[in-house]
Amino acid sequence: MQRSRLTYLLVLSVLVNFGVLGAAAYQARDRAAASVDLASQLQLDAAQRQRWHEIEAPFLAELETGWREVARHREVLIRQIFSQQPDPRRIEEERARIAQLQAVQQRRVIAQLERERQLLDARQRQRLLELLLREPPPTSPERELHGS
Numbered sequence: 001m002q003r004s005r006l007t008y009l010l011v012l013s014v015l016v017n018f019g020v021l022g023a024a025a026y027q028a029r030d031r032a033a034a035s036v037d038l039a040s041q042l043q044l045d046a047a048q049r050q051r052w053h054e055i056e057a058p059f060l061a062e063l064e065t066g067w068r069e070v071a072r073h074r075e076v077l078i079r080q081i082f083s084q085q086p087d088p089r090r091i092e093e094e095r096a097r098i099a100q101l102q103a104v105q106q107r108r109v110i111a112q113l114e115r116e117r118q119l120l121d122a123r124q125r126q127r128l129l130e131l132l133l134r135e136p137p138p139t140s141p142e143r144e145l146h147g148s
């Protein structure tokens with residue numbers, strides 16, 4: 001009975017982490033699509049716009065690579081959880097790896113925002129701040145899947 005409770009709590013914890021991860025990936029994809037629009041909303045001049053695109057392209061490529069790696073570990077984790085004989089050690093290893101990868105992704109986003117901040121003047125920084133704070137909080141795919 002204790003093992004099934006532990007497994008349940010571990011699965012619940014993993015699902016919450018996946019929700020955060022999925023929401024961040026969704027926002028990153030939306031951000032990439034809105035990049036040109038964001039540059040317009042911030043009223044970047046030609047030099048700023050060029051620099052914006054120079055720093056954005058490698059960031060988005062690294063972010064995408066990171067999300068693919070997370071997705072790979074997520075699949076292994078889910079398959080392990082639902083296998084005939086789940087291995088709690090393997091489940092924990094995959095969960096820990098996903099957490100590490102998520103932390104790397106968060107650092108990437110923070111570093112990108114810092115680069116963008118340096119590129120912008122005070123008015124543009126204030127506008128970007130307002131836009132970022134206005135974004136709705138992410139909804140986890142698990143919450144949507146379970147109809148909450």
